[in-house]
Amino acid sequence: AQKVTQAQTEISVVEKEDVTLDCVYETRDTTYYLFWYKQPPSGELVFLIRRNSFDEQNEISGRYSWNFQKSTSSFNFTITASQVVDSAVYFCALKMNTGFQKLVFGTGTRLLVSP
Amino acid sequence: NAGVMQNPRHLVRRRGQEARLRCSPMKGHSHVYWYRQLPEEGLKFMVYLQKENIIDESGMPKERFSAEFPKEGPSILRIQQVVRGDSAAYFCASSPPVAQLSDEQFFGPGTRLTVL
Numbered sequence: 001a002q003k004v005t006q007a008q009t010e011i012s013v014v015e016k017e018d019v020t021l022d023c024v025y026e027t028r029d030t031t032y033y034l035f036w037y038k039q040p041p042s043g044e045l046v047f048l049i050r051r052n053s054f055d056e057q058n059e060i061s062g063r064y065s066w067n068f069q070k071s072t073s074s075f076n077f078t079i080t081a082s083q084v085v086d087s088a089v090y091f092c093a094l095k096m097n098t099g100f101q102k103l104v105f106g107t108g109t110r111l112l113v114s115p
Numbered sequence: 116n117a118g119v120m121q122n123p124r125h126l127v128r129r130r131g132q133e134a135r136l137r138c139s140p141m142k143g144h145s146h147v148y149w150y151r152q153l154p155e156e157g158l159k160f161m162v163y164l165q166k167e168n169i170i171d172e173s174g175m176p177k178e179r180f181s182a183e184f185p186k187e188g189p190s191i192l193r194i195q196q197v198v199r200g201d202s203a204a205y206f207c208a209s210s211p212p213v214a215q216l217s218d219e220q221f222f223g224p225g226t227r228l229t230v231l
Contacts, residue, residue, distance in 0.1 A: 006157075031216065032216070033216055033217055035219065037222075042224075043204065043224065043225055043227075044222060044223075044224045044225065045158075045206065045208075045222035047219045047220075047221070047222075050217060050219055052216075052217060091157060091158065093158075095216060096216075097216055100163055100170055100171040101146070101148070101163060101171075101210070101216070101218075102148065102160040102163055102171060102174070103148075103150075103158070103160065103208075103220060104160070105150075105157040105158045105159070106157055107156055107157040108156075108157050
């Protein structure tokens with residue numbers, strides 16, 4: 001069965017703190033992709049990153065970084081020096097080779113960054 | 116290059132009425148996906164369509180819900196005889212014609228359905 005777990009329901013930090021959002025996934029497929037989306041208060045979904053199951057290199061984009069560890073089935077997302085504009089709900093999602101292209105989402109982590 | 120368009124953005128219906136949600140994919144995209152987000156929950160897949168074909172409807176409730184993506188015009192998600200439990204945000208996403216596993220899905224702004 002396929003599943004994405006985001007155990008942290010809500011995280012509150014103060015501006016400039018670093019914060020890590022956890023994502024753990026389950027799949028029997030050997031070929032799959034993992035995604036992170038951001039949902040700001042306005043409600044739309046914004047694509048952040050994708051990672052395929054064969055590429056375990058970490059990635060950094062500005063203040064954002066992602067750590068993919070296949071051994072622990074985790075794809076964690078770190079925001080460095082958080083800002084108020086980072087306040088949003090963040091979703092981790094899984095797309096499998098056998099899944100007809102559908103995304104399986106976690107329940108999301110609400111990040112609140114206060115000034 | 117317009118993104119995925121959804122209308123209406125907000126829809127209010129009384130119990131028993133019908134709700135029609137429309138989705139126009141990005142230009143050049145021929146794959147459409149519908150997801151539902153219940154309050155305080157993640158998005159749940161409902162249905163995947165290509166032009167004139169339903170590819171995967173494994174997430175659609177068995178009754179009252181239907182979806183189509185005609186040759187011309189937007190994709191429509193139709194909910195008949197709405198109940199309060201249908202209140203949710205409904206998101207449409209699209210992807211390019213040759214669907215690859217690596218393709219991100221581009222999401223519309225969503226339609227917030229409220230059933231009174």
